[in-house]
Every structure is written in structure tokens, then in C-alpha cells.
Amino acid sequence: MSTHTEASPPSPKQQVAIKAAEIVDNGMIVGLGTGSTANLFIDELARRQHEQQLEIQVVASSVISRVKAQQAGLQVISIEHLSHLDMYVDGADEVTTDMQLLKGRGQDLVCEKLLASHATAFYVLVDDSKMVSRIGEKNAIPIEVMPSAAQLVLNRLAKLQAKGSLRLNAAGDNVAYSAAGNLILDMQFTDLETAQINALLTVMPGVVEHGIFADIVKAVFIGSSDGVKLLQR
Ligand SMILES: O=C[C@H](O)[C@H](O)[C@H](O)COP(=O)(O)O
Structure with missing residues (x-):
């Protein structure tokens, strides 16, 4: 209809x-x-x-x-x-x-x-x-990570001057899980171009997928x- x-x-x-x-x-x-x-x-x-x-x-x-x-x-x-x-x-x-x-x-x-x-x-x-x-102008870049790798990936991204945190659920009282059972980091990058961010996230161990298409x-x-x-x- x-x-x-x-x-x-x-x-x-x-x-x-x-x-x-x-x-x-x-x-x-x-x-x-x-x-x-x-x-x-x-x-x-x-x-x-x-x-x-x-x-x-x-x-x-x-x-x-x-x-x-x-x-x-x-x-x-x-x-x-x-x-x-x-x-x-x-x-x-x-x-x-x-x-x-x-x-x-x-x-x-x-x-x-x-x-x-x-x-x-x-x-x-x-x-x-x-x-x-530019990508990231209004929204943080979502990065889906293996649950066990979340802190390692967050630390690696912090060295690239990215800022962000684990996504929480709607109530804000627990982490949010993706449909694939992973955790999500919402990150803002200040010093890198979209192509650079895409390239580094695509090959970073622990990252399952990310939001740049x-x-x-x-x-x-x-x-x-x-x-x-x-x-x-
Ligand atoms: O995971 C969500 C998808 O990327 C959506 O396609 C995107 O958020 C756009 O959603 P909407 O059509 O509701 O604005």
C-alpha cells in the first residue's frame, strides 16, 4: 500500500x-x-x-x-x-x-x-x-569492533588523535551490541582525511567493520x- x-x-x-x-x-x-x-x-x-x-x-x-x-x-x-x-x-x-x-x-x-x-x-x-x-561533519564515525579488542582499538585510535567512546544502549546503562554481537566505537577524527581514515580502519585488526562507504x-x-x-x- x-x-x-x-x-x-x-x-x-x-x-x-x-x-x-x-x-x-x-x-x-x-x-x-x-x-x-x-x-x-x-x-x-x-x-x-x-x-x-x-x-x-x-x-x-x-x-x-x-x-x-x-x-x-x-x-x-x-x-x-x-x-x-x-x-x-x-x-x-x-x-x-x-x-x-x-x-x-x-x-x-x-x-x-x-x-x-x-x-x-x-x-x-x-x-x-x-x-x-566532509564525512564526519555532523556525526561520529561508527567503528564496529570485536568485543575483546575494543580497548586496544580505542588506544590505537587515540594515538591518531581520534576522540570517542564505546556506544551505549538507549537507556545508557550498558554497552550497545551490534546485530553481529560486536561493540561499537563512535569516533571523531580531526587530523585525517576520509580516505586515510577509510584505509586505516579497513585493515586494522580488531575492527570488524566501519561506517565509511x-x-x-x-x-x-x-x-x-x-x-x-x-x-x-
Ligand atoms: O544503520 C543505519 C543505517 O546506516 C541507516 O541507513 C542510516 O542511519 C539512515 O537512516 P534513516 O534512513 O532513518 O535516516
Whole structure:
């Protein structure tokens, strides 16, 4: 069912969700991201499937997206059964005009980057509030670490002048665990460029995944009150 009505025109996030759902073709396997914008995409995809009898399969980056997709009537397959992925669609926390991303406000980074990296095409859906001039401008960089390695990684990052701490749960009375059972460090870097941070985190032992998604995006749909703009390679 559509998430907007004649009385309420689509919001910027709904507009980008509609555009992305339009590029799904019959027979595709589609990866579903996590978050409020990914949820709108799931709604639009289910609507298209229902109205146009599309034969598609989806794979989810999180439990919440899997449940939502199943409830919407989409055919969900598990990551283990994938031999290819036609497209992956997800939101982001920050986007630069050269299509570098920051993700990971939620706790599903590992599957999100797995699907984004292996998809033939990775599409990002944001409203214009997510656009930044550099990664880390508005948010700390999430770094998912093996629980036993958290202090060692924190110490190593402190030597690189990074500041931050272990993420806590919503009540603030315990650490937050990722969907993969890891801990998350939210770090701010002052002295390093995005490419340097990406390179060092990608190879640092103890780091399972991090929130910089560099050079893997095919296109970004940016919604605003003026409509949808497209950034693409
Ligand atoms: O882990 C969370 C994901 O990276 C989300 O895709 C990101 O936080 C954007 O979320 P939203 O679409 O709710 O703004």
C-alpha cells in the first residue's frame, strides 16, 4: 500500500523511495537496507510488486527489514542463498557530493556493507539534510569492533588523535551490541582525511567493520522540497 495520499504529498524521503522502486525490474534480487528511508523503499517496492505483479526476491540487511518485508508480502531469501545481488538500496547518515557515505547510526553495519559491496548497483536514498562537505561533519564515525579488542582499538585510535567512546544502549546503562554481537566505537577524527581514515580502519585488526562507504555507490537520490536530484557515476 502506498505510504502517501492525495491529501499529503510525498515527503522528500518518500519521493526518493518511489524513484528507486521504479528502477527495479522483473526477476531481480533486491537488497533492502535498514532505517526509516529503507522502510519507505520497502513499502514502495511491495506496492509495485502487488500492482504490477513483479516477480522479485529480496534479501534484508537486518532483522527489522526482513520482518517488514515479509509483512509487506515480499519474498525474502537469506544472504546464505545469494549467488548474486542485482541491486541494494539503503539510506545514509552523511553523503558528500563525490558520493562518499557515512552509515551505521543503527547497528547493522556488517550486513549493510556486505550487501552494498556485493550488489551490481548500490543506490542511496537521502533527503537533503544528509548532504555534508566532509564525512564526519555532523556525526561520529561508527567503528564496529570485536568485543575483546575494543580497548586496544580505542588506544590505537587515540594515538591518531581520534576522540570517542564505546556506544551505549538507549537507556545508557550498558554497552550497545551490534546485530553481529560486536561493540561499537563512535569516533571523531580531526587530523585525517576520509580516505586515510577509510584505509586505516579497513585493515586494522580488531575492527570488524566501519561506517565509511567509499567508492561503491552507483547513484544517490536526494529528496528535497524542490523534488529529487540524482548524483551518479
Ligand atoms: O544503520 C543505519 C543505517 O546506516 C541507516 O541507513 C542510516 O542511519 C539512515 O537512516 P534513516 O534512513 O532513518 O535516516
